Amino acid sequence: MLRVDRYIMQRFLIGIIPALLLLLALFSFMALAEELEDVGKGSFTLPDALMVVFLTTPKRIVELLPVTALLGGLLGLGAMANNLELIAIRAAGISKRRIGQTVAVLALFLCVLITVLQFSVVPGFEREAATLRGQALQSTDTGFGDTQAFWTRNEKQFIRVNSVESGQTLTGIEIYLIDAQGRLTELIQASSAYYAGGEDWLLTNVLESRFRQAQVVETRLDNMQWDQLLSAEQASVLILPLEALAPNDLVKTIKNLKRNQLDTHQYEIVFWQQVSLLPGLLAMALMSLPFLLGSVRAVSAGQRAMIGGLIGIGFYLLQQLSGQLAGIFGLNPALVILLPPFLLLAIAIAAIRHRNL
Numbered sequence: 001m002l003r004v005d006r007y008i009m010q011r012f013l014i015g016i017i018p019a020l021l022l023l024l025a026l027f028s029f030m031a032l033a034e035e036l037e038d039v040g041k042g043s044f045t046l047p048d049a050l051m052v053v054f055l056t057t058p059k060r061i062v063e064l065l066p067v068t069a070l071l072g073g074l075l076g077l078g079a080m081a082n083n084l085e086l087i088a089i090r091a092a093g094i095s096k097r098r099i100g101q102t103v104a105v106l107a108l109f110l111c112v113l114i115t116v117l118q119f120s121v122v123p124g125f126e127r128e129a130a131t132l133r134g135q136a137l138q139s140t141d142t143g144f145g146d147t148q149a150f151w152t153r154n155e156k157q158f159i160r161v162n163s164v165e166s167g168q169t170l171t172g173i174e175i176y177l178i179d180a181q182g183r184l185t186e187l188i189q190a191s192s193a194y195y196a197g198g199e200d201w202l203l204t205n206v207l208e209s210r211f212r213q214a215q216v217v218e219t220r221l222d223n224m225q226w227d228q229l230l231s232a233e234q235a236s237v238l239i240l241p242l243e244a245l246a247p248n249d250l251v252k253t254i255k256n257l258k259r260n261q262l263d264t265h266q267y268e269i270v271f272w273q274q275v276s277l278l279p280g281l282l283a284m285a286l287m288s289l290p291f292l293l294g295s296v297r298a299v300s301a302g303q304r305a306m307i308g309g310l311i312g313i314g315f316y317l318l319q320q321l322s323g324q325l326a327g328i329f330g331l332n333p334a335l336v337i338l339l340p341p342f343l344l345l346a347i348a349i350a351a352i353r354h355r356n357l
Contacts (some may be wrong), residue, residue: 009106015076020068044136055129058121060136067312074308081292107285111278119246126244186210201229203266223260242270269323272337282343290351
């Protein structure tokens with residue numbers, strides 16, 4: 001029995017790999033076309049554009065895996081169905097439920113792959129891509145890094161940042177405020193700063209020192225809201241898009257913002273969109289079986305691939321739309337975003353049960 005399970009998984013993977021490579025090449029080409037629009041600006045060159053596309057590839061793989069799970073099943077298991085191998089497997093006493101369980105186990109392994117990429121690979125690669133692009137477009141070496149401190153200036157304040165963590169958090173903040181004569185009037189020190197969206201930042205563990213003639217008045221605060229900590233160009237280098245953050249970083253930021261009664265809706269939308277990829281991948285993998293557990297002569301391989309592609313594209317658009325609706329109407333992100341994949345999963349399971357070989 002284990003040999004049959006391995007064979008089914010092998011055929012499924014054989015179908016997934018070319019589908020993933022094809023979609024990855026298509027979406028990478030589209031991404032490259034967007035990057036080429038900025039070639040020539042600052043010191044941004046064609047090799048830089050190619051490197052940015054390469055560094056953003058893991059994120060595209062994560063986003064495309066649910067769709068390729070459906071297409072891979074239709075291609076890989078479809079070949080088994082055309083060769084009557086699925087009929088032989090059923091004739092040997094292996095039930096539809098067992099075939100579905102085998103596909104589900106493989107889908108769970110792919111879910112583990114997505115999780116590893118989300119936690120360990122995507123944030124680092126996206127950070128490198130953002131840094132490369134930002135520095136090249138500004139034509140300056142900002143010297144920003146995970147461990148290297150840097151200085152910047154906004155209007156009448158000088159800012160020192162010790163380091164950047166997890167793409168959305170700055171640590172070791174010092175803000176020096178000066179008056180029109182260039183004299184230091186106030187020093188604000190904070191252990192960390194969280195990006196709250198727009199131009200808003202949340203400083204934590206704050207020590208505020210005001211210089212009044214010969215006196216220094218110190219005030220300690222648990223948190224303080226601050227705007228324009230960094231310019232838009234600096235933020236584009238330091239701050240990753242929310243979609244590129246690891247789920248644990250999103251959870252950490254959501255907790256900190258909630259603790260200080262700040263809006264977390266957009267963060268929650270991105271978090272639940274990342275979570276929804278897992279049930280979405282499982283649903284897509286199982287959705288391929290109803291097309292194959294039956295007479296495969298009624299529908300050609302090309303028709304199955306076209307139907308699968310339409311379902312995959314429709315599901316992807318629905319996921320994006322659900323996130324937009326949750327943001328526009330202030331709906332519960334978990335409910336709105338998780339509903340489509342779990343609904344599709346229920347439909348796939350019901351279709352497998354009612355499909356005859």
